[in-house]
Amino acid sequence: MANLTLKVTVIGGLSDYGITYRLQKNGQLIQAKKYLESFEKTFTDLNGKYSLYVYGSGPATNEKKVIIRLVFNDSEIDLIERLSSDNPLEETTYEISGDYYFITI
Amino acid sequence: MKKLIVALCLLLSSNIFCQEKDTLNKIDESVKNEAKKIISNEVTDKRSANWQDVIANYFQLALKDIGGEKRKFELKTTLFNIKAKANKDLWTDYNYEKEKFSRNFQIEAGLSLNDNNRINAFTYGFGWSYNGRDRSINILVNSKSAAIYKNYKDDLINAQEAYYYYLEKINDSEWEEKIKEVQAIKDKYKSNENEIKMIPLREFPVDFRRFLSEKYENYSENFIKQNKSDIEAIGRKPYFFIGVNNSLNDKSKILDNYKIQAVFLKGIKSQNIKMEIDFRNTYKIYDSIQTITYKRKEFSSQLGLNISILKKDEKSLIEFKPSFEFKRIFSSLMDDERNNQFLANADLRVRILKNLWIPLILKYDIKNNNLFGFLNISFNAIKDK
Numbered sequence: 001m002a003n004l005t006l007k008v009t010v011i012g013g014l015s016d017y018g019i020t021y022r023l024q025k026n027g028q029l030i031q032a033k034k035y036l037e038s039f040e041k042t043f044t045d046l047n048g049k050y051s052l053y054v055y056g057s058g059p060a061t062n063e064k065k066v067i068i069r070l071v072f073n074d075s076e077i078d079l080i081e082r083l084s085s086d087n088p089l090e091e092t093t094y095e096i097s098g099d100y101y102f103i104t105i
Numbered sequence: 106m107k108k109l110i111v112a113l114c115l116l117l118s119s120n121i122f123c124q125e126k127d128t129l130n131k132i133d134e135s136v137k138n139e140a141k142k143i144i145s146n147e148v149t150d151k152r153s154a155n156w157q158d159v160i161a162n163y164f165q166l167a168l169k170d171i172g173g174e175k176r177k178f179e180l181k182t183t184l185f186n187i188k189a190k191a192n193k194d195l196w197t198d199y200n201y202e203k204e205k206f207s208r209n210f211q212i213e214a215g216l217s218l219n220d221n222n223r224i225n226a227f228t229y230g231f232g233w234s235y236n237g238r239d240r241s242i243n244i245l246v247n248s249k250s251a252a253i254y255k256n257y258k259d260d261l262i263n264a265q266e267a268y269y270y271y272l273e274k275i276n277d278s279e280w281e282e283k284i285k286e287v288q289a290i291k292d293k294y295k296s297n298e299n300e301i302k303m304i305p306l307r308e309f310p311v312d313f314r315r316f317l318s319e320k321y322e323n324y325s326e327n328f329i330k331q332n333k334s335d336i337e338a339i340g341r342k343p344y345f346f347i348g349v350n351n352s353l354n355d356k357s358k359i360l361d362n363y364k365i366q367a368v369f370l371k372g373i374k375s376q377n378i379k380m381e382i383d384f385r386n387t388y389k390i391y392d393s394i395q396t397i398t399y400k401r402k403e404f405s406s407q408l409g410l411n412i413s414i415l416k417k418d419e420k421s422l423i424e425f426k427p428s429f430e431f432k433r434i435f436s437s438l439m440d441d442e443r444n445n446q447f448l449a450n451a452d453l454r455v456r457i458l459k460n461l462w463i464p465l466i467l468k469y470d471i472k473n474n475n476l477f478g479f480l481n482i483s484f485n486a487i488k489d490k
Contacts, residue, residue, distance in 0.1 A: 010198040013241030016299070017251050022262055027270045036246055037198045051269070053262050060240040060299040063196060083284055093295040099288060
C-alpha cells in the first residue's frame with residue numbers, strides 16, 4: 001500500500017474561494033475537502049489507479065501565489081507525468097488548478 | 106532633524122527620498138520612472154479614489170499642491186510592508202492573517218520644498234485602521250458565489266473523469282491528445298485578474314460536451330452576477346482610521362505642529378451608483394500665517410457622500426463628493442475671520458490612468474461667500490515584497 005502527501009501553500013493573503021482537493025479512484029469519488037488556508041494532506045493505503053484534482057483560488061491581491069506539491073513517500077507510485085500538471089506547480093493566476101494522474105505499482 | 110529624515114528614509118527603503126536631494130527636476134524624473142514601473146504592473150483598480158486616499162495598502166506616493174508655493178512629496182506604507190521586507194514568510198497565509206496590527210498600522214513620511222527646491226519641512230505620521238474591506242482577508246469562501254463555483258468545478262471534474270474512462274474503454278488511439286486538449290482549455294481560462302472566468306460550453310470538443318450536465322451552460326451567467334454582488338457587499342463594509350502626523354522645519358520642535366484625524370467610511374447599497382458615507386474629524390495645530398510664534402489651532406468636522414458618477418467595467422472614472430464642513434478656529438484668527446465657519450465643499454476626482462487620479466477640491470464659505478480651489482495629483486504604487 002502506497003502513501004502520498006499533498007502540500008498546498010498560499011501566499012499573498014487568504015485564498016479567496018479556498019482550496020479543494022478531490023481524489024478519485026477508477027472514476028469514483030473517494031475523498032474531497034475544502035481548506036480555507038495552506039494545508040498538508042496525506043493519503044494512505046493507496047492501491048490502484050487514481051486521479052487527484054486540486055482547485056480553488058489564490059488571494060485577491062497582486063501578490064497572489066499558490067504552490068501545489070505532491071510528495072511520494074515511497075517509490076510505489078507512478079505519476080503519469082505526460083498527463084499531469086507540473087510537480088511542484090506554482091500558480092500566480094487567481095484561479096488555480098492542478099490535475100494529477102497516478103497509479104500504484 | 107536631518108538625522109531623523111535620513112533614518113526614516115532608510116526605514117522606508119525609499120529610493121526617491123534618499124537619492125534626490127537638490128533639484129525638483131531630478132525628483133520629477135524619479136517620480137516619472139517610478140510611475141512607469143508601477144503603471145506597467147497589474148494593480149487592483151476597482152477601488153474608489155476616496156478609499157485610496159485613506160488606505161495605504163500599497164506604497165503610496167503623492168505630489169501635492171502642484172504649481173503652488175509648497176511642493177510636497179509624500180510616501181505612505183504599512184508596518185507590515187516593512188516587516189515583510191525582512192521576512193518574506195509573513196506573506197504566507199497563516200502568518201499573514203496573524204499580522205493584523207501591522208497590516209493596519211500605517212506609516213507616512215513627506216518632504217516639502219521651497220522656491221529654491223531645498224527641503225524646508227519634513228512630515229511624518231502614524232495611523233491605525235479597522236478595515237472591513239481588505240480583500241486579502243475578507244474572502245468569498247462562504248459566499249453564494251462560492252457555492253456556484255463548487256457546483257461548476259464538480260460538474261467539470263465529473264465530466265473529465267467520465268471522458269477519461271470513456272476514451273480508455275473504447276481504446277481511442279488519440280486519447281492522450283484529447284485529454285491534453287481539455288486541460289489546455291482549462292489553463293487558457295485561468296486569469297491573472299482577481300476573477301474566475303468559467304469556460305463556455307462551446308470551447309470544449311463536441312465529444313466532451315455530452316459528459317457535462319444540462320446546468321453547465323447557466324453557471325457562468327449566475328456566477329458573474331453573484332460574484333459581483335458578493336464583492337460589492339465587501340466593498341461597502343465599514344472602514345475606520347485614526348492617525349496623527351507631525352510637521353517639522355528648521356525652526357520648529359517636535360509636536361509644535363501636528364494633526365489628529367479620524368475617518369469613517371461606509372458604503373450604501375444601491376442598484377447602479379456606487380456611494381459611500383464619508384465622515385471625517387480633524388484637529389490640527391500649525392504655524393499661523395503671520396508668525397510661527399503663534400500657533401493656529403483648529404478643529405473641523407466634515408460629513409459627505411462620495412458618489413461614483415461615471416464608471417466603466419466596474420472601474421470608477423469620475424467621482425464627486427459633496428460635503429458640509431464645520432470648522433472651529435481656537436487661536437490665531439486672521440483678519441475678518443470667524444471662529445466658527447460653515448463650508449459647502451465639492452470634491453471632483455477624475456481617473457486619467459489606471460491608478461492615477463486628479464482631484465479638484467472646491468470649498469465655499471457659506472457665510473462670507475468665499476470660494477477656494479485646490480488641485481492635487483496622486484497615484485498608488487503596488488506592494489513591494
